[in-house]
Amino acid sequence: MDASQTTDSPARDVHRDLPMASSMCWHCQSEVPGEYFCSRCVKVQPLSKELDYFTCLNLPRTLNLDDKALEETFYALSRTFHPDYFATKDESEQSISLGNTALLNAAYQTLKDPIRRVEYLIRLEAGSARTVQTSPPADLLNEILEIQEDIETLRSLSPEESSGQRQALHTKLRDDRGMLAERQARLEACLSEQCQRWDDLQADAGEDARIRAQKDEVLKDLRELLSHRTYIRNTVHDLAEIVG
């Protein structure tokens, strides 16, 4: 009963090339070369803890991803490891299924969002790009501070009094919002350009020092663009709240 149930599990044919935590079954100690289930005792096996999200979902380490493939692999693997299929199994198997599923969910949630995908790639590729402190340009911070102070002032003005000042501030903040939204759009265009650059470099076979240096350069740019985007996005959000 136990064995047949697992064999019938719909997604047992999913690609089996994910690195596993061990090459030996945790239960019966027989060899499990990359299998999700032990071929002897049919127990589910834990995925390697070092598995990166791209490998986990069988995707190349690029920033323009095939969203459909991402989803399909995720669903297929989820069907393999979902805790619901292990509800009647022993505690060890339940906990392995939970661990594998948690990893899959984290991978899927991270990679399906284009921005989180970039952030993750930067963390993953770390290298020299990670240690570079990205300081936002002083003028951007100054600009944002000024806008935030205006927002604060506008909020503190009561509707009855100083309607002239309110009107003026409102108009100014509306303009600021338009300006920042445009800037955000330009930034996002730069971001996709750099993403494409990364993918092109990834497509090159092999990785010599020259390509690595170029990759680090792209990662640095991506990091900087992301940080600028965060500042601008927050402010645009605050502005939208107050001037609509």
Place this chain on the structure above:
Amino acid sequence: MAYSDKVIDHYNNPRNVGSFKKEEEGVGTGIVGAPECGDVMKLQIKVEQDTIVDARFKTFGCGSAIASSSLATEWLKGKTVHEAGGIKNTDIVQELNLPPVKIHCSVLAEDAIKAALNDYQKKAAHESETEKTATSAGA
């Protein structure tokens, strides 16, 4: 995640909110940001005879960032410029009982202190430079 009582106290009654005129003599201004969350912090010190006599801040960000900078301005007052340079983010973490995910807020406050001190020192050096030039021109 719950904020500690000290964070809530600083958040509800922030100390020393406001700003000085940047150009004013003895004023050092530090403006820093946290790229991960987009928080922006401005911290200013007013120095007289090498002692920080007053401090102000304005922070647009989360409660922990506000509390960190509010606490920083309290600590800065009465310290010499040299002593102020010794304030560490870990002191802030300890005092406010910040959880690991909010440690970057204390780092931001330390960066802001450093930036303000730097700005003050640069201005001071520039002022004494102009003074010297003025004296030598007059001589």
